[in-house]
Structures are given as structure tokens and as C-alpha cells.
Amino acid sequence: MIKQICKNLMSALAIIVGVHLILFIALQSPAFGDPIARETQSSNDRALLASAAQRLGLIDDINFAAFHLTVHADESETFILTIDSFFRLHDPGGQALVEIAVPATLGELVADLNNNQFVTATVGDDFAMTSSDEIALVYFGNEVTLNSEQAYHAAALHPVSSPQRFLNSLLSLLSFDFGNDRNSRPISNTLRQRGLRSLAIAAPSFFIIFIGAFMLAASAYGRKRLSRNLNAAAILCMSLPALLYIFIIRQTFVINLEWAPLRPYGDPVLPLLILPILITVFVGIWPEYLLMRSFIDHRMRKPFIQAARAQGIGEQRIWLRHLLPNLAGPLSQHVALNLPFLVLGSLLIETIFNIPGLGISIVEAIQHHDSNMLRAITFVVAIAFLAMQATATLVGRYFDPRQRSEGHS
């Protein structure tokens, strides 16, 4: 038993690491393009770049005033400074004035700079021993224009290697420390507040869809004409884009008839959410209906149902005593596996109805280039999926003795 639990926990952890790896590759690594450029929309603002680099975990600390530089010249002039493995200062014509191989510590660099006639530098005691690979201007590799006789703050930063970044962000996610979003608000708070609003629409919708689809499938069973009409309606409704229903229902009931307010969704008050719930049900019921139909049709062809019919047991009793207990396992597993995806709510409905839930958070995160928020929401949904997968297995074992015996073996 304990061995089994440990094995399950290890597989869950492996999947969490896998999910994080996918998110890391998509959002934090240069696999699909420079993540900092994506986050800052290719801005040249060094403070913005540094802040994005820190948010993405590319650097773990910045001190914007690590040391101060002043360039001395006979006349007022402009100089260009670059720092990579060399500290270079040159005039716009390209003539080098200072070129120092970045030494071991910040203190040594400052001493070298002070030995040069063009630059003086001062450094705070706290940073005197900082190693050379941590020395850069705010964004590593950028050119900086300096005017003579003006003092400039140069920043020290510490780049983090990719494996270290992967580990750091995994550990922070596992401790549910999602950090801050672009506006420096804690992501955990946003997830809690918005998750509730999304659930206020998604949970009732899901249960109405589930029960409604089962009732439709049950009533269509054995009635050829109704079944054919419902199948045709399902295929037709599934073919049309969900956006069409949302547009038309919103236009008709909210704009034209004014049955519901346009922006009422500060809190999850159920009466105000009826319209989004109705749309979600209308869009979502058809695929569920087809699934329930296949569940019922498949079970009704099984020998134990045929045997019950042959014994002359009534249809009602067959449904209640034989079919439903047999369907309970797969149906409850289906519910358990779909529940975590409800947290997302509906991306489209939340966007169009302006409901501040998790769905709209995803859209806002994409529009405002907030990778941290996207990562956090995806991670939470994946964790919920794993938890529900474990629940589904337990539920399946409870309802189906065959699964219990498989588990023991």
C-alpha cells in the first residue's frame, strides 16, 4: 500500500516536473525567441529590460547603484560604453579611450578605472568584492551613451544559468510562491479571487451540462426519431463557432432587450451570471450528449443487460439496478477528470462579458506579456488535474470491483 502511494507520488512529481519543463521551454527559454524581448515588446529601456530579466529569473539580483562613473574630457563630449568581457569606452568615431579586461572583482575594476585619465569610479563597500561575472550595466551587452563630466550609476547583476533557473522556478512553484505579476501584485491573490469568479460560472454550467446531457441521451435511447433529430442538432451546433452564439445571445439579451447589465460582474452573484451560464450550457451540452449516448449505447449492448431483458425485467428496473450502477464509474471518472479544467472558466465568455475570472487573466497576461501569470495559472490547473486524476482512480475503484482487483494484483 505504502509502496503504491510512494509510486503514485513519484509519478505525480514527474508529471509536475514535465509540465514545468514545457512551460520553461515555452516561456522562459530562448527556444521560441528571446523571452526578455517578448516580455518587454523589444523595448530598449534598460530598467524595463532588467526588471523583465529579474521577473523571468534570468538574473537574481540587481543593484542599480553598485558603482558610479564619471567620464572626463577636455570638451563636452559623448562617449559610448560597453561591458562584456571587456570594459570599453570609446568616442562615437570608434576610437577606444579605455579598454580594461574585466578583472576578478568589482573593487579591482574600480581601481583600474581610477588609474585611467578618462574615468573615475567609486564603489560601495558592500559591492567591493563582487566577482567579475556579476558586473555589467543593467542589461548585459547593451551600449550605453555617456556624456562627459556627468556621474552615472552602473548596476551589478548576477546572471543565473538555465539549469539553476529551472530548479529555482520549480521550487518556487512547488511551494506555491508564484511571485508578482507585471504590476507587482501577488499572483496568488489574483488566482484566489479570480478563480472563485470563474468557478461561479463554470461549476453550475458543468453540472447542468452533465445532468442535461445525460437526460437527453437517456430520453433519446430507443426513440429513433428523437435520437436522429438530437444527433443532427448536436452536429449542427458543434459545427458553428462558439463565438457566434456568444455574440448573438449577448447582443439580443444584453444590448437589445437589456435583460442583463453590461458590466455587472464585480462579485460572483449567481443571478447576474445566468446569461453566461446559459451560453456555456448551450455550447457545451452537445459534445457531452454524444459522449453519454455512446456510453449508454455501449452498455445497453452488454450481455448482462440482454440477460436481464431475457428474464423479463422491466425497462425501469434495468436502468436503475443494472445500467446506472455500471455507468457510475466511468461517468464519475469523466466528471473528476473534467473538473480541473473548469477553473479556467471560459476564455471566450469571460472576455466578451468582461467577467474578471481566470479566463480573462490568461487573455490579459497574453496581451500584457506577463509570462509569470501564464505560468502560474497553467501550473495550478495541472496540479488540479493530477489531484483529480488520483480521485478518479479512487472513484473508479469504488464503483468497479474489477479495478479493485487490478489494483491489488
Added chain:
Amino acid sequence: MKFSRLVAGLYVVVALVAASGAIPVEINNDFFRGNTSVWQSAAHGAKVALIIGSIAASTSILIGSVLGFISAWYGGLMATIILWVATSIAAIPGILLVLILSYGMGGGISAVFFSVGLVSWVGVYRLVHAEVLNLRNQGHVESASSLGVSVPSIAIRHILPCIKPILAAQFVLHFMYAVKAETVLSFLGVGVHQQASWGRMLADAWAFGDLSNGNYTRIIVASLCLAGLMLTLQSHIYGRQK
């Protein structure tokens, strides 16, 4: 079946005509305004839908088949790693992962089909894995194997013909998923840029307040084009099942 083939052929012809440049298109912010260019945009939308659907479905079928075959045939550590990647992908809601990948790739038509392809191979992988596990114990495959036929040759000559119907049905299903995903991604702003697509038509209809202005043409044309393609593909699957 014949009618669905006719409609599918019509979509292909319209897409080819749009791709040949015979239908002029003007790209600017006001591109979709008014009724004049709705049909032109719809024709270009057919081109984009067919490109996205076919490339995304091909990508997912290719990745899913190759990985499904490798994991079922060789097993061992390779199979464990592939299963781990597939389960990790399946733990994230499909449309959310497609959104994230498309965002990561910077949007655009190629981002849409690659992100859909990279997300939806898991279903194909599971099916192919299960089928290959069954087929590898069957007489013709065992005979080929004992005669020293190479593994790629067994895969192509002896296993592929047996799983072709499953792959064909999966291709159509993934094609439909990709076309629908394009609509959602374009509406949310990480889909097709600088090109006419049915998703862009719906997004622009929303942005320019078509319904409030009493202008239903763009929404209805885009929706009907999409629904026509979906119905055609569904009837194709239904015909094959029959």
C-alpha cells in the same frame, strides 16, 4: 459522401484561387470594414484554414505516429520518456497550451499550426502505441521480423497499412480542431496576423461593433464558412465509419 466531397473540393478550389493571388486583398486596419470585402476575406480565410488544418494535422499525425511506434516497438527507457512527455502535455488543457505556445512563438499562421501540432499529437501517440502493441504480435509482423526485415521497413510496409484508417480519421479530427483553434487564437490576439482568416473576421466584427451597427454579414459569412467545413469533415468521418 459524394456531396461532402463536392463541398470539400469547393473549399480547396476557393483556397487555391485565393492563394494564386486572383482575389486581391488589402491589409490595413480597416480591411474588414463594410460588406465589400467580406467575400474576399472569406476566400482568403478558406486558404488559411486549409493551410493551418492540413499542416497542424500532419504535424500531430507525424509526431504521434513516430513516437507511438518507437515507444511500442522498442519499449524501455525511451518509451518511459515519451510517455512522461505525453502525460505532461495531457495534464495541461489543450487550448491553454496552444495559447501559450502560440504566444511564445509570437503569433502568426506558423505559430498557430505548429502549436496545435505540438499539442495534439498525444492522442495519436496513444492510439498508435496501443495498435502497434497489438500488431507486433501478429503473424505477418513476426514473420517479417524473423526474416530480418529492417524496423523502418516493417513500420512502413506492415504496420502503416493496418493503422492507416485510424490515422485518416485522426487527421480529419485534428484538422477540425486546428481550424477551430485558429478562430479562438485569432480572436484572443495570438492567432493569424496580417492575413484574412475566419477567426480574424470574427475578431474584427467584435472589435468594430458589427452587431451594434446592425451589420451581420461578416459574422454570418465567417461562421457559415467554418460550419460548412466542419460539417463536410464530419460527414466524411461518418461516411468512413459506415
